[in-house]
Amino acid sequence: MRHCFSRHCFFTLALFLLLTRSTHGIVVPTQNQPRSFANQFLIPQNAARASVRQRPLVWDYKLVRYAQWYANQRRSDCALEHSNGPYGENIFWGSGTGWKPAQAVSAWVEERQWYNYWHNSCADGEMCGHYTQIVWNTTRKVGCATVVCSGGKGTFMTCNYDPPGNYYGEKPY
Template identity: 40%
Template sequence: MKKISFSGYSFIVLSLSSILTQAFRHTPTQPPTANANGDVKPQETLAVHNKARAMVGVGPMVWNETLATYAQSYAHKRARDCAMKHSSGPFGENLAAGWRTMSGPVATEYWMTEKENYDYYTDTCGGDGVCGHYTQIVWRDSVRLGCGSVRCKNDEYVWVICSYDPPGNYIGQRPY
């Protein structure tokens, strides 16, 4: 396990065992057209991710139903308290919570605002010190994406989680 700290914010990155690695290397699927994962909007979420990646010369991701199922399952576990806690699972992970209008594309656009904090040449986060969500989105080796969402029990907030395989944000490595 490697721990990465971006100005006080910690990101846990876990290595996949060879068994898990093989389990998630199946043929990629296209995002479903139905809104099967709550407010995720898979096609739109994938498109926003891939637009960000194209802007820095990184190839596109593919939607992965196994990752989406993992993210959705974890989102359901958080529905009662809607706490912003990482799953500590084997994937890269971005979390967001917002009002009823929160969705996968909105969360991704929000994470993208961290781009202005990232300095590629020094591989550091400036500004408010947060850029790990952005760097996970554009991490060259992360090629599979799956997201889930849930409306919290108070029915005011929507919680979005996106999982990335393989995970990114390794110390000493630039995202692209």
């Protein structure tokens, strides 16, 4: 799933840019990290799943390690490129620093407005695959990571899902 740059996403990004402040550093989620980091990703994703009667996702450290490995690969360029790994994947980029995990999840979940369940498709010119991955019926586990990119290129976040979703021709729930 690629990150969208529709008018809606552009204005959302512009608003976030106006509201955020600069900080520095990398957030490296590990088993020793406070549960609050995981919850910043889990709570809004599980709320989206609950709204369509799907079981909550559980935080998985194997997926966290994979997500952190891939986020580290993007640290030098902050490119919105998928890892093409074995898991489902959502990626996010925000200009500057200070982005919170819930803001990335919010951007993904907002794609719900573009998803038509009855036609199992996104509205013309819009993206909804981040949303459908979050609510995918058979997905059970998630692990996420975030990195502040070098040279002021922004913040990159990724979540990986197992089993993956978004199979062509299948509805998410």
